Amino acid sequence: MKTYSKLILVLCLPLLLVTLSGCLKTNAQDKDLLEQVKEKQEINWGVKNDTELFGLMNIKTREVEGFDIDIAKEITKRLLGEEGQANFIEVTSKTSIPLLKNGNIDAIIATMTISDERKKQVDFSDIYFAAGQSLLVPKDSNIKKVSDLGSENTVLAVKGSTSAENIRVHAKDANILELENYAEAFTALQSGQGDAMTTDNSILLGMSEENPNFILAGDNFTNEPYGIAIDKGQDSFVLEVNQALKEMKEDDTYAVIYKKWFKEEPK
Known part of the structure; x- marks a missing residue:
């Protein structure tokens, strides 16, 4: 009888641990x-x-810098006061939502486009940057707009991004090569592995600024607004973030940060 009881305990223990783990995660x-x-x-x-x-x-400083960073710092200050600390953890298009869902990060501010598909997994703040998808091409390219892309062209995009999905709609005949991140995609463009790179115009403008031999081709062909992603069920945090963004725009703090990075007034 004792042997039978021990056997039952051994068989049930893994199930008990899984159940307990699930409860802890839910809590x-x-x-x-x-x-x-x-x-x-x-x-x-x-x-x-x-x-x-x-x-x-x-x-040189080993610190991450940019528009997203300054916006995050300002929101942190408004939510937590001058003593509040903004910590920055690197994410990619593929890892950002899993890291958020696992609790490794509290929010994502990483040029993330608000989309219906992503809304199934996360909630978004109000729009904090109005962006649109475009193409980056060599200066001497014959590609002037997205409709110029055909079956003889290869377009570079980042894995897991909405840009990779959108380009398949707007350039149905083009070949799409997906890479891990923007740096890899741009390196591939420089080495001739593709005829154009696609993502949000704001990101491509930064690349063009650093590499004048590459330019944006034509106008944006999508509307891709950026939002701050927050896990489902955190309504009070979303409200506080939205209030901070609203106040930043009203008192011109947002405009100051925008002009610092883009050298123009917010659109």
């Missing part, structure tokens, strides 16, 4: 994020480290 997700960040006096932001103008690692 963590049920905690109010706003209360948590105010208690620890810090917000962990998921940001890009390879995106000119928005989130780029400064090799």
Whole structure:
């Protein structure tokens, strides 16, 4: 009888552990994020480290810099006060939402486009940057607009991004080559592995600024507004972030940050 009881215990133990683990995860997700960040006096932001103008690692200082970073710092200050700490954790298009769902980061501010598909997994703040998708091509390219792309052309995009999805709609005959990040995609463009690179115009402008031999081809062919992604069920945190963005625009703090990085007034 004792042997039988031990056998039952051995068989049931893994199930018990899985159940307990699931309960702990649910309890963590049920905690109010706003209360948590105010208690620890810090917000962990998921940001890009390879995106000119928005989130780029400064090799000398070993600190990430850009528009997204400054917006995150300002929101942190408004939510937590002068003593509040903004921590920055590198994410990519593929890793950002999993890291958010796992609790490794509190929010994502990483040139993330608001989309219906992403809204199934996360909530978004109000728009903090109005962007649109475009093409980056060599200066001497015959590609002047997205409709010029045909079956003889290869377009470079980043894996897991909405840009990769959109280009298949707007250039149905073109070949699409997806790479891990913007740096790899641009390197591939420079080496002739593709005829054009596609993503948000804001990101491509940064690349063009650093590399004058490459230019944007034509106008934007999509409307791709950026939002701050926050896990589902954290309504109070979303409201506070939106209030901070609203106040930043009203008192011109947003305009100052915008002009610092883009050298023009916000559109």
